[in-house]
Amino acid sequence: MSNDIRIEGGIISGNIAIGDGAKAISVQFANGGVGAGSENLLLDGLRKYNVSDGDLQDLLYAIKQDEGSPALSRKELGPNVKSWMQIMFGKAVNSIWQVELGMAGSILASAMQHYYGWG
Numbered sequence: 270m271s272n273d274i275r276i277e278g279g280i281i282s283g284n285i286a287i288g289d290g291a292k293a294i295s296v297q298f299a300n301g302g303v304g305a306g307s308e309n310l311l312l313d314g315l316r317k318y319n320v321s322d323g324d325l326q327d328l329l330y331a332i333k334q335d336e337g338s339p340a341l342s343r344k345e346l347g348p349n350v351k352s353w354m355q356i357m358f359g360k361a362v363n364s365i366w367q368v369e370l371g372m373a374g375s376i377l378a379s380a381m382q383h384y385y386g387w388g
Contacts, residue, residue, distance in 0.1 A: 305386030308332075314383075318376045319367050320357070328353050332384075344387050354381075 335347025360366035361373035
């Protein structure tokens with residue numbers, strides 16, 4: 270099974286296949302900008318992947334801190350959201366967040382792209 274994940278300008282994108290051929294896990298959030306900017310949809314989507322309430326509150330704070338960041342106009346994550354994502358990757362690596370590391374990238378990238386209306 271091959272993984273194709275790219276990190277470019279603070280955006281994680283790509284495809285990842287997880288499973289044994291008979292089972293696969295997909296990461297899904299609202300499509301086509303539906304719900305873009307909706308904190309409730311973002312939080313509900315991430316809760317499905319066991320992101321803790323404390324981590325979700327930290328994400329909302331990071332989003333607020335990044336408002337007006339020039340990176341957003343380039344469809345890149347702001348510095349505070351990037352830092353939050355790095356913390357979450359660390360939690361996946363250390364099994365604090367109960368999700369596979371490869372899935373963590375897909376989950377977070379998909380969530381943020383849809384929140385910002387980029388996906």
